[in-house]
Amino acid sequence: MRYEFRISGVVPDTLAAGFPELDRIPVPEQTLLFGSVADEAHLYGLLTRFQSLGLRVLEMRRLPA
Amino acid sequence: MDHRAPTGDPLLTARFTPPAVPELLVHRSELLGRLAAGAGGPLTLINGPAGSGKTVLTAHWAADRRAQRPPMWLTVEPDDAPGAFWAYVLEALHRGGVTLPSEVGRPTRAEGVTRSFLVRLADGLAGSPQPAVLVLDQFDTAQPPATAEALDFVLRHAAGGLRIVLTSRSDPLLPLHRYRAAGEIVEIRHADLRFTHEDAEALLGEHRLDISQAGIRRLMERTEGWAAGVRLCALAMQRSADPETFLRQFAADRTTIAGYLLTEVLDAQPPPTQDLLLRVCVTDRVHPDLADALTGREDGARTLAGLARDNAFLEQIDASAWYRLHPLFAEVLRAHLRQRCPGLEPRLHGRAARWLARTGRLTEAVLQGAAAGDWPFAAAQLVDNLALGRLLTGLEADQLGRAFAGMPPGTAGAAPALVAGACRLAAQDLSGCEAALRRADAALTDSCGPAAHLGRAFLGVLAGRAAGDLTATERAAGDADRLLGELPPPLLAERPELRALLAAHLGAAELGAGHLDRAETTLTVAVAACGPPGAEHPGTQDAGTQHDGTEYPLCDALGSLALVALLQGRLRRATDHARASLAVAERSALPPGRRAGVDHLVLAGVAVEQDDLAAARCHLDLAAAATGLRPDPATTARAAVIGARTALAEGDGDAALAALRAVAPERLSDRAVAELAVAESAVHLARGDAEAALRLLDAPAAxxxxxxxxxxxxxxxxxxxxxxxxxxxxxxxxxxxxxxxxxxxxxxxxxxxxxxxxxxxxxxxxxxxxxxxxxxxxxxxxxxxxxxxxxxxxxxxxxxxxxxxxxxxxAAPDRTASAPRADGQPPVVEPLTAREVEVLCKAAEMLSTEEIAAELFLSANTVKTHLKSIYRKLCVTRRSDAVHRAQDLGML
Known part of the structure; x- marks a missing residue:
């Protein structure tokens, strides 16, 4: 499964390093993080990690394989 | 209840104390008022992302002296297993002055608690003179669904005796819709928690910052009222020469707020402070000495005190030398640590582990050692402290087991092999355990201390019993006995359960081999080693939450003693022992999945010989539900014999034969083989095949x-x-x-x-x-x-x-008078009264105790009394079982 997460603001390198499994594209005032997600446990784990780093998820969607 | 005097572990005490309210604070009277109103009802929910000010608000409210009685506090941690969670809840209630009846008991298993424990807890709370208000701080999704479900159960059955205030980053798995529909919940959510323009202005004023209205508007737009953002910004502005310019830059920047502000605040610190912060973030809580151990400098006390004074990143834990990092800051600091000093993190975990071990914090030392990947060190902590048993029983078993889950299978050394053996045993993998023990034997030399050898002997006793191998068990028990004499008595005094466990397992192995008299002696020693029943055992480190571990061997030894008595034909004594074993299990809320079920098995055995088939069947069912320990071969055989006797008495010869033939004859003592043969011959006799019955009896050697x-x-x-x-x-x-x-x-x-x-x-x-x-x-x-x-x-x-x-x-006349029953169903020993039948009918309609009480114009306590009587008569322990059983008997 591939997922894309739209995060509010530009995620600095330091915090992005916490998500080596995801690629990153800065867009105006937001950051797109995307990559392959192993399973649902991984997905919820990612959401929890975003939350614990104070990253706000604006949007999340599954990408076509 | 076993509540030890607090020995003052500040980390533990901190969990039961509201965090200190920051000195610079906005008085959010509207929210405080809503919280106070919410705490007048069953449930208050404070929901918001990290740093939105949930805990500060709740602590502010808790510190309000106008409240009649301060609320009780528990900081929930993600690693709290369900059993541990309830143990902490009891401790919080106790510290808050709630006296619960002693029959409530105390959970001793990490995995969970029994429903009957929750019923007793709810009853106890319902009976307390004034409602207990309990804050569960950080009740996050890390909690398994069972905990939320159990909390909901207690809340609904405590008849107003419990009020909960929850803070959480995400909605808890409680049926919130039901509380909303009943108007029993007050919610303070993210939108409510956001700082208003006025709040921000007040906070900046507290920081003695004079910011223009336009500046405050910019701040509000950028942070969207996020409390931590406003606070961090105030902090950064205090250190900035020109706060307005800082605000303009901040507003123009597009980096995520937390990342930007934390980096700003971190970079504004002098380099030694930055270094200290980056290093201490590997533990959530930090002591100045630990900080020094992590930095290699000696400025820990001064730097930490300064940071706490500034309210930057951390706060002092009430009246102790310890500090705690804000969870959000800790996460961000860890991200900085990984980026700035790659590879340092495991080394820091290792240093923290050693400091924690030196200061006697065993569990934390093991967890940090495991986080460092330093398996020999982490394993040696358990082995040297004679704490291998904690991997098998106790509130920390899950947590410790998870910590070692990452240990590579072939890790060299005696201690890792012993830990691996204990973990395999906990997973009921006997051959895996035996393999690990062989590796331990190869690694154990005379230079290893007596603790390692004792650890080996301890696991040898446990594995020997599980394998039904008396010779191996006896050898290991002999070794253990000798080694116990070589260990320092103070260390042994901290582990009262060790001798009890060893004797209980040896006695069970002797019983398995058919040596009833020897087993009785050994098991009596085991029971005595557990101390007088119900006695307080002072002296363990963590008040209230650390039980001394004797509940488990006590329950086990009493169960085995009951089986000995049954085999000796002393049915009354067997019943007494079995009931005592059940009482211990009940008091310590051992879930059925962790019980061996020997007690119920013995009660079934007694019941069938006394021709009380209903009770026999029901105890057999309860024994089957207790799936915890894989029983040793002899117990399996005895379970089959008792099951077959019951099935035969019920007239089902096929089921009786099937039960007996399912037993694998390997590793069985002669006595057990003979018991199987006698039981099978009885089946043939009942079917009129005396020839077959006689043939079977010629075979056994015994x-x-x-x-x-x-x-x-x-x-x-x-x-x-x-x-x-x-x-x-x-x-x-x-x-x-x-x-x-x-x-x-x-x-x-x-x-x-x-x-x-x-x-x-x-x-x-x-x-x-x-x-x-x-x-x-x-x-x-x-x-x-x-x-x-x-x-x-x-x-x-x-x-x-x-x-x-x-x-x-x-009771022959009563039997016929009891409700009509379907053919072939065993009778109820004691008939239900008309009132009990009424209560049971309502229970069958899924009504709660309160609802039944209302419908029948009774008090809730009377309904409970009826239910208890029904359970006893129907020989069940749960409401749903009572309903099913009554339906089976045609009484409903």
Missing amino acids: DGPELAVARARALLALGRGPAAAQALAGVPEAGEDGVAAPVRAHASLLRAQLAEADGDLAQARRRLAEALALARPEELRRMFVESGPWVRRILDRDPQSARLNAWLTP
């Missing part, structure tokens, strides 16, 4: 009075009276000792039957009276029922004897 009696029965059924009499000749007569009473009673009964067949009525009557006299003390009814109608014929001819032996037909 000989003994039980076999002689069984043989005589078969011969008698074949009409071979003289041969039967000859078989019985070897069985001691009544009045002689050495043979269990049931066997002698049975022999006398057969002698009576022989005399009756010969037409010698006087002799038959004499022998029957002998059998009845032997059987009466233990109420052994089954053998007379099995023997056939001739017993009744003889007794009926003699009114005096019939009166004397009224015990043979217990």
Whole structure:
């Protein structure tokens, strides 16, 4: 499964390093993080990690394989 | 209840204390008012992302002196297993002055608690004079669904005796819709928590910052009222030469707020402080000495105090030298640490582990050692502190087991091998455990301390019992006994459960091998080693939450003693031991999945011999539900015998045979093989195949009075009276000792039957009276029922004897008076009263206790009393089981 997460603001390198499994594209005032997600446990784990780093998820969607 | 005096571990105490309210604070009176109103009802929910000010608001409210009684506090941690969670809740209530009845008990297993524990807790809270208000801080999704479900249960059944205030980053798994529909919840959510323009202005004022209205608007737009953002910004502005310019830059920047502000605040610190912050973030809580151990400098106390004063990143834990990092900051700091100093993190974990071990914090040292990947160190902590058993029992078993889940299978060294063995044993993987123990043996040398050798012997005893190998168990127990003498007594005093565990397992192995007298002696020692029943055991480190671990061996040893008594034919004693074992399990809320179920098995065995088939079946079901320990081979065989006796008594010979034939004959003692053969021959006899019954009894190598009696029965059924009499000749007569009473009673009964067949009525009557006299003390009814109608014929001819032996037909008039039942269903021993039937009917409609009370115009307590009586009569422990059982019996 591939997922894309739209995060509010530009995620600095330091915090992005916490998500080596995801690629990153800065867009105006937001950051797109995307990559392959192993399973649902991984997905919820990612959401929890975003939350614990104070990253706000604006949007999340599954990408076509 | 076992509440030890707090020994003052500040980290533990901190969990029961509201965090200090920041000095610079906005008084959010509207929210405080809503919180106060919410705490007047069952549930208050404070929801918002990290740093939104949930805890600060709640702590502010808790510190309000105007409240009549300060709320109780518990900071929930993600690693709290369900059992540990409830142990902490009890501790929080206790520290808050709530006195619960002692029968509530205390959870001792990490995995969870029993429903009956929750019922007792709810009852206890319902009975307390004023409602307990409990804050559960950080009740996050890390909590398994079972905990939320259990909390909901207690909340709904405490009859207003419990009020919960939850703070959480995400909605808890409580049925919130139901609380909303009932108007029983007050919610303070993210939108409510956001700082308003006025709040921000007030906070900046507290920081002595004079910011223009436009500046505040910019701040509000950028942070969207996020409390941590506003606070961090105020902090950064204090250190900035030109706050307005800082605000403009901040507003123009597009980096995520937390990342931007934390980096700003971190970079504004002097380099030694930055270094300290980056290093201490590997632990959530930090002591100045620990900070020094992590930095290699000596400025920990000063730097931490300064940071706490500035309210930057961390706060002091009430009245202690410890500090805690804000969870959000800790996460961000860790991200910085990984980027700035790659590879340093594991080394820091290792240093923290060593400091924690030096200061006697075993569990934390093990967890940090595991996080460092330093398996030999982490494993050695458990082994050297004689704490291998904590991987198997206790509130921390899950947490410790998870920590070692990452240990590579072949990690070298004796301690890692021993830990691996204990973990395999906890997972019921006996061969995996034995393999690990072989690796430990290869690594163990004389240079290893006595603790490592004791660890090996300890696991040897446990594995030997599970394998049904008495020789190996005895050898290991002998080693353990010798090694215990070589260890320092103070260390042993901290582990009162060790001797009890060793004796309980050795006794069980002796029982498995059929040495009843030896087993009885050893098991009695095990029970004595657990201390006097219900005694307080002072001296363990963590107040209240650290039980001393003797509940488990006590429950186990009592269960084994019950089985010994059953096999000795002392049914009353067996019942007493089994009930004592159940009481211990109940008090410590051992979930069925962690119980061996021997106690229920014994009660089933007693019930079937007393011809109380309903009770036997129900205890067998309860024993089957207890799936915790994989029983040793002998117990498996005995379970099959008792199951077969019950099935046969119920008239289901096929089920009886199936139960007996499912037992694998390997690793069984001769005695157990003989018990199986006797039980199977009884099945054949009941089906009229006496030849097959007799053939079975010729096979077993073991000989003994039980076999002689069984043989005589078969011969008698074949009409071979003289041969039967000859078989019985070897069985001691009544009045002689050495043979269990049931066997002698049975022999006398057969002698009576022989005399009756010969037409010698006087002799038959004499022998029957002998059998009845032997059987009466233990109420052994089954053998007379099995023997056939001739017993009744003889007794009926003699009114005096019939009166004397009224015990043979217990409560016969009541039985017929009880509700009509479907054919073939066993009767209820004691009929339900009309009121009890009413209560049960309402329970069947899924009504709660309160609802039943309302419908029947009773008090909730009366309903509970009725329910307890119903459970006892139907021989069940749960409401749903009572309903099912009553339906099966055709009573509903």
